[in-house]
Structures are given as structure tokens and as C-alpha cells.
Amino acid sequence: MFRGLLHLLTVPSFLSVLAYGSTSLQTFWPAAVPLAVRSPYLSAWQSTTKGINVTSEWSRFWPNHGLLLGWTGHIRVDSTTYRWLGNDTWSTAGNLAGIEVTPTRTIYNVQAGPMDVTITFLSPIEPSDWVRQSIPFSYMAVNASSNDGLAHSVQLYSDITAEWVSGNRSALVNWSTATTDQSVYHKIELTSPTAFEEIQNQANDGVAYYSMTMGPHVTYQTGSAPTVRTQFQQQGSLQNTNDTDFRIIGPADQPVFAISVNLGSIQATQSSVVWAIGYVRDPSIKYTTSSGQTQLRSPYYRTQYSSVQDIISEFLSDYSNAETRAEDLDNQLMQASSSISNEYSQIVSLAARQTFGSIDITVANGTDGNWNTSDVMIFMKNMGIDGRVNPVEIMYASFPLFLYLNASFGKPLLAPLFEYQDSPQTALPYAMSDLGGSYPIASGENGTSSESESSWGIERKIWKYAHHDSGSCEADWRWFTDWPTLWPP
Ligand SMILES: *[C@@H]1O[C@H](CO)[C@@H](O)[C@H](O)[C@H]1NC(C)=O
Ligand SMILES: *[C@@H]1O[C@H](CO)[C@@H](O)[C@H](O)[C@H]1NC(C)=O
Ligand SMILES: *[C@@H]1O[C@H](CO)[C@@H](O)[C@H](O)[C@H]1NC(C)=O
Ligand SMILES: *[C@@H]1O[C@H](CO)[C@@H](O)[C@H](O)[C@H]1NC(C)=O
Numbered sequence: 001m002f003r004g005l006l007h008l009l010t011v012p013s014f015l016s017v018l019a020y021g022s023t024s025l026q027t028f029w030p031a032a033v034p035l036a037v038r039s040p041y042l043s044a045w046q047s048t049t050k051g052i053n054v055t056s057e058w059s060r061f062w063p064n065h066g067l068l069l070g071w072t073g074h075i076r077v078d079s080t081t082y083r084w085l086g087n088d089t090w091s092t093a094g095n096l097a098g099i100e101v102t103p104t105r106t107i108y109n110v111q112a113g114p115m116d117v118t119i120t121f122l123s124p125i126e127p128s129d130w131v132r133q134s135i136p137f138s139y140m141a142v143n144a145s146s147n148d149g150l151a152h153s154v155q156l157y158s159d160i161t162a163e164w165v166s167g168n169r170s171a172l173v174n175w176s177t178a179t180t181d182q183s184v185y186h187k188i189e190l191t192s193p194t195a196f197e198e199i200q201n202q203a204n205d206g207v208a209y210y211s212m213t214m215g216p217h218v219t220y221q222t223g224s225a226p227t228v229r230t231q232f233q234q235q236g237s238l239q240n241t242n243d244t245d246f247r248i249i250g251p252a253d254q255p256v257f258a259i260s261v262n263l264g265s266i267q268a269t270q271s272s273v274v275w276a277i278g279y280v281r282d283p284s285i286k287y288t289t290s291s292g293q294t295q296l297r298s299p300y301y302r303t304q305y306s307s308v309q310d311i312i313s314e315f316l317s318d319y320s321n322a323e324t325r326a327e328d329l330d331n332q333l334m335q336a337s338s339s340i341s342n343e344y345s346q347i348v349s350l351a352a353r354q355t356f357g358s359i360d361i362t363v364a365n366g367t368d369g370n371w372n373t374s375d376v377m378i379f380m381k382n383m384g385i386d387g388r389v390n391p392v393e394i395m396y397a398s399f400p401l402f403l404y405l406n407a408s409f410g411k412p413l414l415a416p417l418f419e420y421q422d423s424p425q426t427a428l429p430y431a432m433s434d435l436g437g438s439y440p441i442a443s444g445e446n447g448t449s450s451e452s453e454s455s456w457g458i459e460r461k462i463w464k465y466a467h468h469d470s471g472s473c474e475a476d477w478r479w480f481t482d483w484p485t486l487w488p489p
């Protein structure tokens with residue numbers, strides 16, 4: 001099976017190999033590293049083209065030249081505030097000592113005066129659990145330890161802007177903060193969302209969440225960026241206040257949504273300080289069924305959760321287990337791929353989150369009104385290039401990773417293509433190369449068909465791999481027997 005991984009995993013087109021960074025653990029560099037990458041619309045990256053200055057740059061929505069996503073990370077040590085994320089002017093950049101990229105994590109080591117800070121951006125890959133894989137949340141976890149043997153007064157802070165909510169920066173947003181025994185979270189949404197519409201690659205119908213586990217030294221605040229950030233810089237804590245002057249995303253008088261924790265005088269953190277960031281859309285896909293009906297499909301986690309608040313609490317409290325699962329998966333993937341070469345292992349490390357971050361695992365209601373867990377479909381977006389839905393040649397390139405990790409991804413990824421092709425509505429005598437060009441609308445409309453012969457060859461090859469490697473695709477794949485004349489020799 002591993003041979004397939006080697007032969008088929010194509011190098012993503014955005015990779016550029018740069019040869020700087022003697023301070024880094026990487027021997028080669030992509031143009032950007034993933035920070036929070038879990039779905040086509042939760043896709044935050046940090047550009048590395050300005051070298052070691054990643055602590056002085058805003059993250060961006062994919063593609064790498066996409067819109068800025070305001071996200072800051074600050075540590076205040078003995079009243080001096082250092083920054084590991086973002087590029088606001090209220091703090092001093094920490095010194096980047098290294099970046100490591102594993103399949104699930106991007107880890108920054110930053111020196112903030114007398115404290116060494118490790119920041120782990122963990123975007124879980126959960127190949128054996130569709131509920132967990134479909135939860136559109138990602139972690140930022142911080143450890144700090146003194147580098148001079150002394151204890152220091154330490155506070156941590158992070159905020160996001162409303163830029164995570166929509167690609168239309170003039171759009172009006174509203175927000176609220178909720179506190180429970182388990183967690184504190186900010187919820188930010190569009191006042192007038194437009195369903196299934198993208199603006200500059202970002203969705204225009206989702207809700208952003210920023211959260212932390214509740215604790216006695218946790219404080220929060222919403223308000224304009226200078227007010228909230230200087231409050232932390234000067235006091236080391238926030239005011240637990242809510243700005244209710246709802247306004248546009250920015251940049252004028254830009255609202256920020258902040259959560260802070262005061263660790264007191266410490267030599268080292270006892271456990272990681274964890275924020276979780278999420279972008280939730282439900283329904284996630286507008287699909288046209290074989291009978292021509294429009295079906296709204298929801299993220300798979302809905303089969304288990306009905307409340308986002310529950311997801312947030314459980315996602316946060318699961319951090320250390322999630323970290324252990326991530327380390328196991330990383331070790332497995334990196335061991336297997338580095339037996340080919342170190343460079344190959346680094347490509348796999350980058351491509352893993354990119355691949356899993358391009359899919360939505362969906363479920364629909366059955367005729368009885370309950371979630372039908374036999375009706376699972378997975379949709380893939382041609383990220384950053386165009387909005388093609390389930391593009392066969394991109395799926396082909398990604399299949400080695402799915403097959404290697406869990407071949408049961410195969411059937412639900414192919415199912416919508418086959419259903420559409422089989423539909424009496426369309427009755428196409430050829431294979432589609434995608435389900436249309438307007439993710440998240442999977443209508444088949446405007447699908448490209450010019451490469452139908454090669455599409456067919458690719459689909460057949462994908463099916464053969466899936467069939468060969470797992471029992472999960474041995475179901476009745478009548479599409480392949482119905483059109484024998486179309487099979488390439
Ligand atoms: C990094 O930032 C420093 C200080 O702002 C600047 O002098 C240097 O040119 C930057 N490096 C790159 C590669 O942009
Ligand atoms: C960060 O902000 C400073 C001050 O506004 C600006 O001069 C610098 O170019 C920014 N850095 C990057 C990498 O964009
Ligand atoms: C693969 O995924 C399916 C569906 O989530 C799950 O039931 C199965 O246990 C997984 N298999 C492995 C080997 O992880
Ligand atoms: C962005 O939002 C503004 C304010 O609601 C609206 O006037 C404008 O048409 C929107 N732009 C796009 C591209 O949707």
C-alpha cells in the first residue's frame with residue numbers, strides 16, 4: 001500500500017523550496033505553513049516568504065495571497081508584551097527560534113525575553129472517526145518555560161477579528177460572548193449571511209467561534225483593537241466586557257474578540273494553555289440528487305451533536321487526548337514516508353492537512369426525518385484554484401493519503417459523482433470530471449466534461465485502488481458494469 005503513497009502523492013503546486021532558515025528544524029520550506037486548516041472554509045495559513053519574520057505577519061486565508069485573517073498571540077512577561085502571532089503595533093515581536101511542520105501540527109519556538117514559548121497549531125486529522133474529522137475546529141496550544149532559571153510573572157492573550165467570518169470586509173457583523181462552567185467563547189456572525197455563496201474564497205454563511213476552557217484566571221473582552229490590546233498590554237488581564245456596537249468587519253474601528261489568562265509567577269506552564277478556533281456552517285453542501293431534487297446536507301458531526309456549545313466544551317477538554325492521537329498519527333506517517341526520504345516526509349507533512357482540509361464530510365436526513373448514517377457523502381473543493389466540486393484528477397492525487405490512512409473515505413468521495421452520472425435527469429454518456437465549479441453547490445451544473453475520457457480512466461483507477469485496498473468499496477458499483485464500452489482498454 002505504501003508504494004501507492006510514493007507514486008501517487010503529487011507535490012502540491014504551491015510548494016516552493018527555499019533554502020534559508022539555519023535556525024529552523026526544516027530543511028526546506030513551503031511558501032506557507034498551515035495554522036488552522038480543517039475544512040474548505042477554515043483554512044488559515046502563515047506565509048513564510050518573509051523568512052523568520054513569521055512573528056510579524058498576519059495569517060491569511062488560503063490561497064497564500066488570500067485575504068488577511070486577524071489573529072494575534074501575545075505573552076506578557078514581567079510587564080513586557082511579546083508577540084508570536086500577528087503584526088499589531090502594541091507588542092514586540094518574539095524571536096523565532098524554529099518552526100517544525102508535522103502532518104497535524106505546526107510548532108513555533110519563540111523566545112520572549114526570559115521565557116521560551118512553544119506554540120502548537122494543531123489541526124487534528126482523525127481518519128478513523130468521521131464525527132471528529134468533521135468538527136471544524138482547530139487548536140492553538142501554548143507552553144512556556146523560563147530560560148534563566150527564575151520565575152516570572154506571565155500572562156497570555158489572543159484575539160481574532162471578524163475577518164474569519166466573511167470575505168466581504170464591508171459586511172456588517174454581530175457577536176456575543178457566552179460563559180459556562182466549562183468554557184468561554186465568542187461567537188461572531190454576519191447580520192445578513194448569504195447561503196452557499198463565496199466571497200474571495202471565504203464562505204459568506206458561517207459563524208466563527210473563539211474559545212478557551214473556563215478557569216479562575218481567565219478573562220475576556222470584545223471591543224476595538226487598540227482598546228482591547230492595550231488593556232492587556234497595560235494590565236495583563238481583560239475586563240469581561242461586551243462591546244455591543246455592532247459594525248462592519250473593518251478595517252475602521254475593527255472589533256476584536258479576545259481571551260486572556262493570567263498564569264501568575266511561574267517557571268513553567270504545568271499544562272498547555274489552549275484556545276480553540278472554529279468556523280461552523282450548517283448546512284454545508286447544496287447537492288442535487290439523482291432525481292433532480294435539491295438536498296441540503298449537514299456536517300457529519302450533527303449525527304452526534306446538536307449544539308455548538310457542547311462541541312466547544314468537548315473539543316477543548318479533549319485537547320491532551322487529541323494531542324496524543326496527533327503525535328501517533330504523525331509518527332506513523334513520518335516514519336513511513338521518511339523511509340523513502342526526508343524531503344518526501346516533509347512533503348507528506350504539508351500535504352496531509354491540506355488534503356483533509358479540502359473536504360466536507362456530510363450526511364442527509366432520511367425519509368424518516370432522522371440523520372441517515374448510510375447516506376454519507378464527502379465533498380472536496382479544488383482549494384485556491386477554482387471552486388470545482390470533487391474534481392476527479394485532484395481526488396486521484398489525494399487518494400493515496402486516504403487509502404493509506406483509512407480506505408473507507410473512498411466510497412463517499414466517489415458516491416456523488418457516480419450518483420450524478422447515473423441520474424436519469426442527466427443520463428450522461430460520459431464521465432464528469434467534477435460536480436460543477438461553484439463549491440459548496442454540488443449541482444453538476446457547469447461541470448466540466450471535455451476531459452471525459454480521461455475522467456473515466458481516473459475514476460476507474462481510483463475505484464480499482466479503493467476496491468483493491470479495502471472491503472469498504474466492494475458494494476454494488478454498478479456504474480462500472482453499466483458502461484463497459486467506455487472503459488479505456
Ligand atoms: C525581518 O524583519 C526585520 C525587522 O523588521 C527586517 O529588518 C528584515 O528585513 C525582515 N526580513 C525579511 C526577510 O523580510
Ligand atoms: C508589520 O507591521 C509593520 C508596522 O506596521 C510594517 O512596517 C511591517 O512591514 C509589517 N510586517 C510584515 C511582515 O508585513
Ligand atoms: C475507518 O473509518 C470508518 C468510518 O469512520 C471506521 O468505522 C473504521 O473503524 C476506520 N478504520 C480504521 C482502520 O481506522
Ligand atoms: C458587502 O457588504 C456590503 C454591506 O452589506 C454590501 O453592500 C456589498 O454588496 C457586499 N459585497 C459583496 C461582494 O457581496
Ligand SMILES: *[C@@H]1O[C@H](CO)[C@@H](O)[C@H](O)[C@H]1NC(C)=O
Pocket residue numbers: 177178179240241242
Ligand atoms: C457580557 O456577556 C457575558 C456573557 O453573556 C455576561 O455574563 C456578562 O455579564 C456581560 N457583561 C457585561 C458587562 O454586560
Ligand SMILES: *[C@@H]1O[C@H](CO)[C@@H](O)[C@H](O)[C@H]1NC(C)=O
Pocket residue numbers: 174175176189190191192193
Ligand atoms: C446576529 O444576526 C443574526 C442574523 O441576522 C441573528 O440571527 C442573530 O440573532 C444576531 N445576533 C445578535 C447577538 O444580535
Ligand SMILES: *[C@@H]1O[C@H](CO)[C@@H](O)[C@H](O)[C@H]1NC(C)=O
Pocket residue numbers: 107118120143269270271272
Ligand atoms: C506542553 O506541556 C505539556 C505538559 O507539560 C506536555 O505534555 C506537552 O508535551 C508540551 N507540548 C510541547 C509541544 O512541548
Ligand SMILES: *[C@@H]1O[C@H](CO)[C@@H](O)[C@H](O)[C@H]1NC(C)=O
Pocket residue numbers: 365366367368372373374375
Ligand atoms: C438512507 O440512505 C440509504 C442510502 O442512500 C437509502 O438506501 C435508505 O433508503 C435511506 N434511509 C432512509 C430512512 O431514508
Ligand SMILES: *[C@@H]1O[C@H](CO)[C@@H](O)[C@H](O)[C@H]1NC(C)=O
Pocket residue numbers: 283296297298365369370371
Ligand atoms: C434534519 O433533521 C434534523 C433533526 O432530525 C433537523 O434538525 C435538521 O434541520 C434536518 N436537516 C435538514 C437539512 O432538513
Ligand SMILES: *[C@@H]1O[C@H](CO)[C@@H](O)[C@H](O)[C@H]1NC(C)=O
Pocket residue numbers: 436437438441443445446
Ligand atoms: C452556471 O453558469 C451560468 C452561466 O455562466 C451561471 O449563470 C450559473 O450561476 C452557473 N451555475 C452554477 C451552479 O455555478
